[in-house]
Amino acid sequence: MDAQEVAAIVGETRRRAGRPVVVGVSGFGGSGKSTVARWLESEVEGAVRMRGDDFLDPSRSHRRSSDWDGVERERLARDVLVPFRERRDSTFRRYDWALRALGEPEPVPRGDVMIVDLIGLFHPATAPALDLRIWCDVDLATATTRGRARDAEIGRDHEQLWQEIWVPNERDFVERFDPRSMADVRFTGSVPGVPKTGA
Structure with a gap:
């Protein structure tokens, strides 16, 4: 399935729902989640993106966990995804990586489609708030190679x-939740104009 077909499925999901919808993009670290999410945001009319990071x-995400404990799924669903779908006013707080604390409250954006990209997203805590699940179908070894290369390129060691942490966490999460099987769409293509590097 190519990227344009995925964009068409997102649009059809919105039309059928008759309300704002949430599209989850997940996959292993380095599989290209952020790249796909950014492209969909630019391609799908009325789309906004919520950055999973x-x-x-x-x-917590820098320590061993069998369910990606560092992913604050409950807060994401409660403060952002559910209010967005219900067109309710709500505020949320982004994690400020510079301050290493939650930032100031800000309003949940309005739109027709919210695209959220995040590791460990296909989980029972968030499943009810996702209208469409897109899995970046890259195997763990390839995704890890891409992720490491990306980190090296931007100077992160x-x-x-x-x-010791992230790859074992991915394996444990797959064993417990089988996120690939939860996907509505398994995306194996590439985004137009963007090489397959991973995100």
């Missing part, structure tokens, strides 16, 4: 984290 607690 704004709902990561680094103190995360080699120990990849080896």
